[in-house]
Amino acid sequence: MPTPALTPDQFLAGFPPPIQTLAHRTRDLVSRVLPASTEQVRLGWQIIGFYLPSRSHTIYTGFIIPHPTYVTLGFVYGILLDDPAGRLLGAKEKLKQVRYLTLPNAQAVRDPALPPWLRQAAELALMPTALRGPMLRAARAIM
DSSP states (O other), X not given: OOOOOOOHHHHHTTSOHHHHHHHHHHHHHHHHXXXXXXXXXXXXXXXXXXXXXXXXXXXXXXXXXXXXXXXXXXXTTGGGSOOTTOOOBOTTTTOSSOEEEEEOSHHHXXXXXXHHHHHXXXXXXXXXXXXXXXXXXXXXXXX
């Protein structure tokens, strides 16, 4: 019999209380900006993934990773997000498409750039692969 999936609350219970609070605030932000999103704990990756509904399945859009002293908010197609100031991380690690931010405190979760990035991440994830694919190839070519 398969192991029952952990809820995000159960998953976060193993982290220090300040990180639990920070992760919950990040989850609340995602839920407010993307109210149709759902969450799923991926133990192998140690993440809380957020997904958007499509006609036939849910689409992996981004993730929240709790760490001992901060939380990561990541975007599956982050390489395509508008980031003129170069704030998103991942390029130096040569990540092919993911980009992310580290959120060290509650102030960081209130960053006004986060809601637009979440909305754009949702649009990109829901975009047909035939449209998104060429965009990804072009972005990777200039990395």
